[in-house]
Amino acid sequence: MSTQITLSQRALALTSSAIREILKVTERPEVISFAGGLPAASTFPVERMRAATDKVLTEAPQAALQYGPTEGYGPLREWVAQRLAAAGAPVPASRVLIVTGSQQGLDLLGKTLIDEGSKVLVETPSYLGALQSFSLFAPAFAGMPSDEDGIDVDALTPALLDGARFMYCLPNFQNPTGKRLPLARRKALVATALAAGVPVVEDDPYGELSYGGEHLPSLLSLNPEGGIYMGSFSKVLAPGLRLGYVVAPEPLFSKLVQAKQAADLHTPSFSQRIVYETVRDGFLDEHIPTIRDLYARQCQLMLDALERYFPAQAHWTRPQGGMFVWVTLPHGIDTTALLAKAIARNVAFVPGAPFYATDPQINTLRLSFVTVPGEKIEAGMKILGELASEAIAALPAAAAA
Amino acid sequence: MSTQITLSQRALALTSSAIREILKVTERPEVISFAGGLPAASTFPVERMRAATDKVLTEAPQAALQYGPTEGYGPLREWVAQRLAAAGAPVPASRVLIVTGSQQGLDLLGKTLIDEGSKVLVETPSYLGALQSFSLFAPAFAGMPSDEDGIDVDALTPALLDGARFMYCLPNFQNPTGKRLPLARRKALVATALAAGVPVVEDDPYGELSYGGEHLPSLLSLNPEGGIYMGSFSKVLAPGLRLGYVVAPEPLFSKLVQAKQAADLHTPSFSQRIVYETVRDGFLDEHIPTIRDLYARQCQLMLDALERYFPAQAHWTRPQGGMFVWVTLPHGIDTTALLAKAIARNVAFVPGAPFYATDPQINTLRLSFVTVPGEKIEAGMKILGELASEAIAALPAAAAA
Numbered sequence: 001m002s003t004q005i006t007l008s009q010r011a012l013a014l015t016s017s018a019i020r021e022i023l024k025v026t027e028r029p030e031v032i033s034f035a036g037g038l039p040a041a042s043t044f045p046v047e048r049m050r051a052a053t054d055k056v057l058t059e060a061p062q063a064a065l066q067y068g069p070t071e072g073y074g075p076l077r078e079w080v081a082q083r084l085a086a087a088g089a090p091v092p093a094s095r096v097l098i099v100t101g102s103q104q105g106l107d108l109l110g111k112t113l114i115d116e117g118s119k120v121l122v123e124t125p126s127y128l129g130a131l132q133s134f135s136l137f138a139p140a141f142a143g144m145p146s147d148e149d150g151i152d153v154d155a156l157t158p159a160l161l162d163g164a165r166f167m168y169c170l171p172n173f174q175n176p177t178g179k180r181l182p183l184a185r186r187k188a189l190v191a192t193a194l195a196a197g198v199p200v201v202e203d204d205p206y207g208e209l210s211y212g213g214e215h216l217p218s219l220l221s222l223n224p225e226g227g228i229y230m231g232s233f234s235k236v237l238a239p240g241l242r243l244g245y246v247v248a249p250e251p252l253f254s255k256l257v258q259a260k261q262a263a264d265l266h267t268p269s270f271s272q273r274i275v276y277e278t279v280r281d282g283f284l285d286e287h288i289p290t291i292r293d294l295y296a297r298q299c300q301l302m303l304d305a306l307e308r309y310f311p312a313q314a315h316w317t318r319p320q321g322g323m324f325v326w327v328t329l330p331h332g333i334d335t336t337a338l339l340a341k342a343i344a345r346n347v348a349f350v351p352g353a354p355f356y357a358t359d360p361q362i363n364t365l366r367l368s369f370v371t372v373p374g375e376k377i378e379a380g381m382k383i384l385g386e387l388a389s390e391a392i393a394a395l396p397a398a399a400a401a
Numbered sequence: 402m403s404t405q406i407t408l409s410q411r412a413l414a415l416t417s418s419a420i421r422e423i424l425k426v427t428e429r430p431e432v433i434s435f436a437g438g439l440p441a442a443s444t445f446p447v448e449r450m451r452a453a454t455d456k457v458l459t460e461a462p463q464a465a466l467q468y469g470p471t472e473g474y475g476p477l478r479e480w481v482a483q484r485l486a487a488a489g490a491p492v493p494a495s496r497v498l499i500v501t502g503s504q505q506g507l508d509l510l511g512k513t514l515i516d517e518g519s520k521v522l523v524e525t526p527s528y529l530g531a532l533q534s535f536s537l538f539a540p541a542f543a544g545m546p547s548d549e550d551g552i553d554v555d556a557l558t559p560a561l562l563d564g565a566r567f568m569y570c571l572p573n574f575q576n577p578t579g580k581r582l583p584l585a586r587r588k589a590l591v592a593t594a595l596a597a598g599v600p601v602v603e604d605d606p607y608g609e610l611s612y613g614g615e616h617l618p619s620l621l622s623l624n625p626e627g628g629i630y631m632g633s634f635s636k637v638l639a640p641g642l643r644l645g646y647v648v649a650p651e652p653l654f655s656k657l658v659q660a661k662q663a664a665d666l667h668t669p670s671f672s673q674r675i676v677y678e679t680v681r682d683g684f685l686d687e688h689i690p691t692i693r694d695l696y697a698r699q700c701q702l703m704l705d706a707l708e709r710y711f712p713a714q715a716h717w718t719r720p721q722g723g724m725f726v727w728v729t730l731p732h733g734i735d736t737t738a739l740l741a742k743a744i745a746r747n748v749a750f751v752p753g754a755p756f757y758a759t760d761p762q763i764n765t766l767r768l769s770f771v772t773v774p775g776e777k778i779e780a781g782m783k784i785l786g787e788l789a790s791e792a793i794a795a796l797p798a799a800a801a802a
Contacts, residue, residue, distance in 0.1 A: 003627030003650065004598045006566055008538070011513035011656040014663075041463035049466070050458045057451045062442035065450070065639035100501050100643075104665045111537060112412035133663040136512060137409070165407055197405045238466035240670035242501075255412040262415075262534040263664065264505045269641035271669055 026348040032380035034367040035348040043291045044238045052277035070261045072098025073272035088221035100267045102232040102244030106133035112255045114139045121167035125355030127175045141357035150181040153188040161196035172207040173322025176366040190222040205232040206322040211296035241271040302369040309385025325367045335365040347380045427749040433781035435768040436749040444692045445639045453678035471662045473499025474673040489622035501668045503633040503645030507534035513656045515540045522568035526756030528576045542758035551582040554589040562597035573608040574723025577767040591623040606633040607723040612697035642672040702778045703770040710786025726768045736766040748781045
């Protein structure tokens with residue numbers, strides 16, 4: 001006799017992340033992988049975190065290992081509030097929820113804001129993990145048109161905005177495109193959303209990774225009372241702690257807390273205290289520039305290689321921060337087919353299609369440069385450039401024009 | 402202009418845990434609280450965990466701080482599989498999913514198994530946190546009748562079982578009652594569920610806390626191919642790490658992994674490695690008996706105090722393990738009203754009603770004894786006994802009979 005399990009409709013609709021599946025292949029050491037979304041492990045401040053851990057286990061071991069409040073560790077919430085205020089977004093610590101990685105923030109926002117069929121506005125393309133999280137709650141996604149600068153605010157028509165539960169944006173060095181939304185567009189976006197009564201969910205894991213160090217105001221800072229904001233320690237400290245935060249106005253904040261309580265009671269007390277001890281004395285202000293410098297160098301190597309090896313018909317973004325370059329090949333090329341050929345030659349990337357909630361552009365791909373040594377960027381991009389040229393050469397004449 | 406947020410139906414139905422709200426009151430140091438569900442922090446193996454943390458940060462710092470696989474850290478999954486096998490439930494590590502506290506397991510099971518209106522069988526009463534997690538997915542709960550030994554398997558009629566997506570059981574020292582399901586009933590329960598085609602979800606955070614050290618076979622061990630099992634490190638090590646695991650058969654297992662990926666990508670790599678280093682050499686076998694001994698002594702103090710101070714019309718469970726005693730007062734007494742009086746006298750407990758998915762028994766209450774010093778158990782129970790006696794004296798004559 002075997003147990004017969006009936007899965008929910010939600011579970012039946014679930015699919016695994018294309019990136020995760022590809023990453024399994026790329027664990028082979030001979031593969032040059034531009035597919036990952038991992039930060040460079042060489043930047044993790046191990047000794048600083050060891051000292052923080054020692055301090056936590058010496059000064060408050062029982063509290064650090066005991067259950068804690070769902071909202072998060074008080075001093076860490078205060079620290080987040082102060083850092084946001086210093087960046088122009090004054091929000092009280094009472095509206096900061098510590099979450100188990102900002103991915104959890106997406107799950108909680110999906111739970112509290114999406115009914116079946118609710119309209120949710122997303123960028124084209126957008127962060128795959130957000131699309132996955134939201135999809136569990138069966139929204140009707142609508143794509144916000146974008147151009148080389150990100151969301152095209154003028155294209156947000158009343159019909160598109162009407163009835164949307166929220167719009168989901170990554171204004172800084174977006175995953176997957178690396179684009180940063182210019183200041184004028186930020187202002188226009190927030191004004192448009194406010195006028196239409198559509199809440200803005202701002203996901204900002206990469207905002208600190210501006211290569212030049214200059215920051216544009218967050219969408220939250222343009223609407224601190226009403227904005228919903230997600231931040232993360234994954235890209236500025238280390239992702240293995242799974243620590244992020246969500247800022248939200250009431251009554252949403254209270255609902256997020258209740259949903260989090262049902263989801264995992266609270267984010268690990270131990271990690272919260274370690275991170276607090278690591279960052280409390282201004283450490284990030286000396287640490288983040290070292291990450292920026294590394295990523296800026298790596299990005300330049302990739303841009304140089306694109307210039308050198310990619311065919312003239314290809315286009316790509318030139319990020320000023322973050323971890324990703326987005327490449328667009330001519331129409332008619334399917335980058336999933338290209339990936340199969342690349343993997344046969346031990347190079348990996350992520351095809352662009354899964355990043356689109358609607359109308360996938362199958363001729364796009366995402367490249368990450370942060371964890372690949374310079375000589376391997378060179379070697380891997382040479383191969384990808386050859387494959388792209390071959391694919392273009394194989395196109396019917398009309399399509400390649 | 403203020404942002405107007407439309408909450409999901411799911412969010413509107415959310416309520417905060419009664420326990421969490423009460424715990425806020427009980428943070429006042431003068432309150433003797435039997436309301437908590439916290440393990441005794443004095444049992445946390447701080448030095449052992451410090452050594453484990455040092456080892457992790459010395460031997461594999463970058464891996465411990467980097468993103469990891471959604472399924473969990475391989476050696477920890479292996480360890481769990483071996484421990485389950487040693488307890489009579491042979492399951493492969495490939496069916497062990499590490500989760501961010503077993504509370505997350507409940508959320509993932511709700512997501513993957515419950516559609517709106519799906520029948521879900523729960524004990525009467527059951528774990529409040531599970532009811533909260535499942536409720537987000539709008540099931541139709543049906544209560545499984547129980548008596549002093551736990552689930553009354555004979556009362557599981559075909560009509561009750563028919564079409565249930567799963568039954569949720571805590572066979573060992575149940576939260577909130579402290580009851581342990583006898584062996585014969587375990588066998589009957591698994592056979593009945595299998596015959597009816599109803600999957601069994603077994604939640605087992607307290608199984609290791611048998612005061613006498615003797616274990617009854619898990620429901621999983623009676624159906625290792627088909628059982629769904631949740632375990633936790635919270636009660637045998639420390640809850641502040643938020644570490645648990647779920648065992649499930651395919652195809653459910655793969656869906657749980659996908660749902661977890663959308664929920665938080667993976668459980669913190671750092672905590673997983675720390676726990677693995679802490680437990681890998683058999684540490685729990687020497688550590689758990691010290692927890693059991695403490696809890697057994699504390700439980701006896703509470704049982705003695707109940708005997709001494711509580712009126713003859715009250716009944717209570719006599720747990721052989723775990724963290725809770727369940728008290729039933731005469732019909733007509735509302736323990737929520739009793740709580741208000743108790744808090745006025747600086748004593749707290751949890752009223753029983755929220756633990757019922759259907760037909761709440763408002764004359765019940767849960768007492769936790771594990772974190773309260775002996776003299777405070779004595780003092781607090783004396784007050785509760787007086788209040789219970791007063792409440793009984795105030796009942797109409799017929800009700801008190």
